[in-house]
Amino acid sequence: MITNGRVQLWPFLRVAFFLVVGVLIGDALDCRVPSCVWMWAYVALLSAFVASYFFLRKHPIFQTVVLFIMVVAGGLWRTTCFLEDYDVSFSGKPESYEAVVETQPVEKERSVKCQLAVTKGRLAGHSIIAFFPKKDYQYEDDGTGVDARQLVIGDGLVVCSRLEKAEWERRTADKGRDSHFDYGRWLKVHDVIARTYVPYGSCARKVLSLNSLSMPKRLSIMLDRVRRKAMTHLAAYGVSDDAYAIVGAMTLGDKTALSDAARETYSVVGVSHVLALSGLHLGIIFMLLAAILIPFGSSMGRLIIGNLVLILSIWAYALMVGMSSSIVRSAVMYTCFAFFGLMSAKPQSLNSLGIAVVVLVLGNPMSLWDVGFQMSFLAVLGILAFNERFHYIIKPRYLQSHRMVDWIWTMLKVSMAAQVMVAPIIIYYFGRFSCYFLLANYIAIPAVTLIVYLSLVFYIMAFVSLPFFPRLIAYVLDRIVAVLNASLDWIATIPGASIDNISFSGTQLVLVYVAITLFFCLSYYLEDMYRSAYGYKIM
Structure with missing residues (x-):
């Protein structure tokens, strides 16, 4: 395939970029334009793109422009629909609903906190944060007494309580230290739409259907x-x-x-990243399962079955551990790798990363503001972008003859490549750099x-x-x-x-990533100049 530049090799990364642009614009507009307007704009652009495919094949630039504007409109439409769904009013009066426990209850100083997924009621399909009384009390004979400390994920509850809008104000991630962590965004990322305090005797256990979730x-x-x-x-x-x-x-x-x-x-x-499930952990599991399910030299039938079982296993694991943004990103990328392997094609890591972004953003546009998503995406992007830049610092022939040095250098360059992209955002959110x-x-x-x-x-x-x-x-x-x-x-x-206590503003953070991007582009420019002059790569 002949392309007119490196970026042409990564179409899904470009689609992801314009989708993100649409989400950012939609979030800034904050439902000032109704979703139906963006829906019809998307339909009109889709019709224009299809028409250009049949009647303007000699104008690929026009087709590309229409396609990317359509993707932006799609991001606007999806984001506006999401925000409109969250525009819920509360009367301040108690209301009845059914819900299942979605997160393991955590004991606080004066209450027990957990997240409930509403299965029946006005907020069916959404989640709420519930606070239960902590102190012991005598259970009622009618079964309305529930000890929240004994609840586990999946338990069904019938509740009557006063719902109120979840707190959207900004909170600091760490007490006593300024932070850019936005608690309101965190609530939206996790589909939490309200909060409630459940008084004594206001809930009872019940076996519930999960069909509305x-x-x-x-x-x-x-x-x-x-x-x-x-x-x-x-x-x-x-x-x-x-x-x-x-x-x-x-x-x-x-x-x-x-x-x-x-x-x-x-x-x-x-090394906090090793405590949060991500591509590192899923990659280890993926390699182990691939070695078992897809042995070398298997027939095409066995390859198909092995890859399907591998993909199902990866997604079952992702579902079991909670479907965090970083684990979903990893699962999507490894699914792409499995399909590439099945087609005997070279894995397209940047395209796989673009597909992962599209899947996550379409599923929940607020994922863009999830710290886990941002760090996971930037770490992978850093490894894919800078790992190759660092690779030729030591001659490959020397590394092939010195295996221990090769292992040490591989660990070093991967860690450095990830840190280049992740360190600024860690400083921005947590004010810390680990030396x-x-x-x-x-x-x-x-x-x-x-x-x-x-x-x-x-x-x-x-x-x-x-x-x-x-x-x-x-x-x-x-x-x-x-x-x-x-x-x-x-x-x-x-x-x-x-x-510790490093302070970064949002503007400074953007400028740092602009500088990193310019440095990356400059490295390719210098490489091309060196290759033109001497006929081989400098990096």
């Missing part, structure tokens, strides 16, 4: 039983509290048991790989009740986590481990 929510709630069973097995085989928390977070996305001290240590040394992130990643990444592999074997053996082996693996996991935590604690105590 979206398919991802239904499947996620159903698969959560498997996750809770896996966490139960982990505790039953005698791992320490630290290992239970770390392994649960790294393999099942359950961070409820993580202590504040552990979170702070991982943040200071720059020893390279050293910490050399310890954390191999440990995470071992933990994920061993945990998968452990869960399988525990579910089928094999004797001895689960306990042995649990012991090994406990030791690995102990060594990992001790190593990261040591790094965190080194003077200058992190620079």
